[in-house]
Amino acid sequence: MTEQQRYDYVVAGAGSAGCVMANRLVRAGHRVLLLEAGPHDRLKFVHIPATFVRVIGTERSWVYETEPQAGANGRKMFVPQGRMTGGSSSINAMVYIRGAAADYDEWAAAGCTGWGWSQVLPAFKRAESNTRLSAPFHGIDGPLRVSDTRHRHPLSLAFLKGAQEVGLKYNEDFNGASQEGVGFYQTTTIDGRRGSTAATYLAAVGGDSRLRVVNGAHVLRVLIKDGVATGVDYRLSNGQIATAIAEREVVLTAGALSTPKLLQVSGVGPAALLQKLGVPVHKDLPGVGENYQDHLEIIAHGKCREPISLFGQDKGLTALRHGIQWQLFKTGLLTSNVVECGGFVDTLGSGRPDLQFHVLPVLAGDVDRPMPELHGISIDPCFLRPKSRGRLMARSANAMDPADFDGGYLSEQADVDTLVRGLKLARRIMRAPSMAKVVSQELYPGPQDHFADAELEQFVRQYAKTVYHPVGTCKMGSDPMAVVDPTLRVHGIDRLRVCDASVMPTITSGNTNAPTIMIAERCADFMLAA
Numbered sequence: 001m002t003e004q005q006r007y008d009y010v011v012a013g014a015g016s017a018g019c020v021m022a023n024r025l026v027r028a029g030h031r032v033l034l035l036e037a038g039p040h041d042r043l044k045f046v047h048i049p050a051t052f053v054r055v056i057g058t059e060r061s062w063v064y065e066t067e068p069q070a071g072a073n074g075r076k077m078f079v080p081q082g083r084m085t086g087g088s089s090s091i092n093a094m095v096y097i098r099g100a101a102a103d104y105d106e107w108a109a110a111g112c113t114g115w116g117w118s119q120v121l122p123a124f125k126r127a128e129s130n131t132r133l134s135a136p137f138h139g140i141d142g143p144l145r146v147s148d149t150r151h152r153h154p155l156s157l158a159f160l161k162g163a164q165e166v167g168l169k170y171n172e173d174f175n176g177a178s179q180e181g182v183g184f185y186q187t188t189t190i191d192g193r194r195g196s197t198a199a200t201y202l203a204a205v206g207g208d209s210r211l212r213v214v215n216g217a218h219v220l221r222v223l224i225k226d227g228v229a230t231g232v233d234y235r236l237s238n239g240q241i242a243t244a245i246a247e248r249e250v251v252l253t254a255g256a257l258s259t260p261k262l263l264q265v266s267g268v269g270p271a272a273l274l275q276k277l278g279v280p281v282h283k284d285l286p287g288v289g290e291n292y293q294d295h296l297e298i299i300a301h302g303k304c305r306e307p308i309s310l311f312g313q314d315k316g317l318t319a320l321r322h323g324i325q326w327q328l329f330k331t332g333l334l335t336s337n338v339v340e341c342g343g344f345v346d347t348l349g350s351g352r353p354d355l356q357f358h359v360l361p362v363l364a365g366d367v368d369r370p371m372p373e374l375h376g377i378s379i380d381p382c383f384l385r386p387k388s389r390g391r392l393m394a395r396s397a398n399a400m401d402p403a404d405f406d407g408g409y410l411s412e413q414a415d416v417d418t419l420v421r422g423l424k425l426a427r428r429i430m431r432a433p434s435m436a437k438v439v440s441q442e443l444y445p446g447p448q449d450h451f452a453d454a455e456l457e458q459f460v461r462q463y464a465k466t467v468y469h470p471v472g473t474c475k476m477g478s479d480p481m482a483v484v485d486p487t488l489r490v491h492g493i494d495r496l497r498v499c500d501a502s503v504m505p506t507i508t509s510g511n512t513n514a515p516t517i518m519i520a521e522r523c524a525d526f527m528l529a530a
């Protein structure tokens with residue numbers, strides 16, 4: 001049986017951007033349908049900051065899989081994303097980073113008129129409620145709580161001191177005057193709990209009768225008639241198909257690994273692909289699914305002298321003690337976002353960091369790379385502005401089928417070279433006096449002091465992994481490969497916008513949650529002004 005409902009706006013995907021969108025549209029008085037393929041977020045492991053890793057691989061995550069990547073020794077790469085209310089903001093490491101001012105000035109110069117730093121900064125500030133920092137860079141009244149980490153692990157402190165010993169400066173605010181240096185990250189947490197966009201933006205309008213949120217609702221296609229988007233078809237978890245009509249606009253907020261597929265199966269994308277899929281061509285847009293970008297990191301692992309890392313803290317009575325402390329006081333280890341500290345380094349002396357560190361007080365592996373059961377630390381340099389590009393193309397006309405996904409990872413030598421430079425720096429920090437006090441030996445790449453560059457390159461190609469920042473597959477701009485214009489309207493289709501990480505023309509220099517929230521804040525402005 002087909003159900004049909006009417007709303008002002010239909011928003012497809014309740015992730016970082018979708019929840020912002022719902023808040024802003026409902027607050028402006030509109031009737032909004034927010035559709036989310038995954039379940040609700042009411043699960044303790046989601047709200048306890050330190051336990052998000054436990055959610056990856058469950059029904060509350062997607063684990064996208066690439067084709068074998070030639071640049072990565074033929075390995076497949078695994079890219080987890082959130083699949084619940086809050087999307088990836090319900091599963092991420094909560095690091096609050098906006099990127100560099102120059103990122104946005106480059107967007108503007110590349111044809112994204114109105115997206116320069118001075119134009120996006122007010123939206124970052126409007127979104128933010130910072131518990132320590134204020135003007136000129138920070139906001140204090142926004143829905144998104146940005147706080148210092150409550151927990152500071154001894155291994156995080158050792159890294160920060162070691163990094164200073166090799167000459168890196170300490171930075172109190174990576175989102176202030178300069179990114180450069182090392183320090184503790186600020187996090188999207190609220191008094192020791194995760195502050196996803198579901199827990200903040202969406203919760204703020206949760207009781208509003210103009211908002212309807214449907215979980216287990218997989219959007220199948222955008223309905224398009226004579227070049228105008230009129231609504232969507234979606235499938236409920238019981239298999240029923242429903243249709244929702246958008247009297248004003250349809251907004252795709254399904255994330256960079258889903259939104260392009262939705263457009264393609266709806267007849268918006270490269271004409272040759274659409275014909276192969278057997279869907280009618282509403283608009284030949286060759287850029288849909290192209291321009292994929294992500295951040296990769298390579299981890300240097302060190303073994304601890306004493307049993308002080310996070311290893312084993314999630315077991316038995318120790319776990320119970322942490323759980324009770326969190327439940328009663330919202331303090332202690334479980335308030336840690338795990339990636340408590342890191343930093344930004346300009347390894348080429350170009351005047352702008354090209355590398356970011358994430359540091360974890362535990363031996364962190366990957367979906368397909370288990371770690372030995374030992375106490376250790378992971379120092380993860382990742383490149384900030386990759387040159388490699390990938391693509392995502394629907395395999396069939398069914399939006400529920402996985403797409404053909406080629407990450408293009410490490411296809412450009414420059415990206416490998418940046419990771420090799422980062423690995424060398426990570427290894428120097430590992431051997432600095434403050435780190436040597438807590439680390440007995442380097443486990444990977446290995447204990448010896450020197451490796452030839454070719455050996456490190458081979459290590460990078462074998463073990464580099466994603467930092468889970470997929471972007472770019474529906475890029476904003478005005479060139480022939482652009483999918484949306486600078487107000488995020490899909491080129492050539494009326495009443496249809498894309499508003500998520502896929503619109504970034506180039507990836508920002510840092511973690512991508514705050515930039516995605518900023519994009520959604522601005523998109524709501526454009527829609528409400530239309």
Ligand SMILES: Cc1cc2nc3c(=O)[nH]c(=O)nc-3n(C[C@H](O)[C@H](O)[C@H](O)COP(=O)(O)OP(=O)(O)OC[C@H]3O[C@@H](n4cnc5c(N)ncnc54)[C@H](O)[C@@H]3O)c2cc1C
Nearest residue numbers: 013015016017037087088092093094095219500501511513
């Ligand atoms: C494990 C992990 C750690 C991360 N750590 C950080 C960090 O510390 N700091 C940071 O800034 N960034 C981090 N990120 C990245 C950041 O969270 C994302 O860039 C950001 O959340 C992207 O927002 P989005 O709105 O584009 O997509 P998402 O938040 O992923 O939202 C997309 C939503 O759409 C839903 N959806 C998809 N397809 C459909 C469909 N067909 N129908 C209905 N619903 C659909 C999905 O289930 C999802 O809920 C991390 C990401 C991950 C996965």
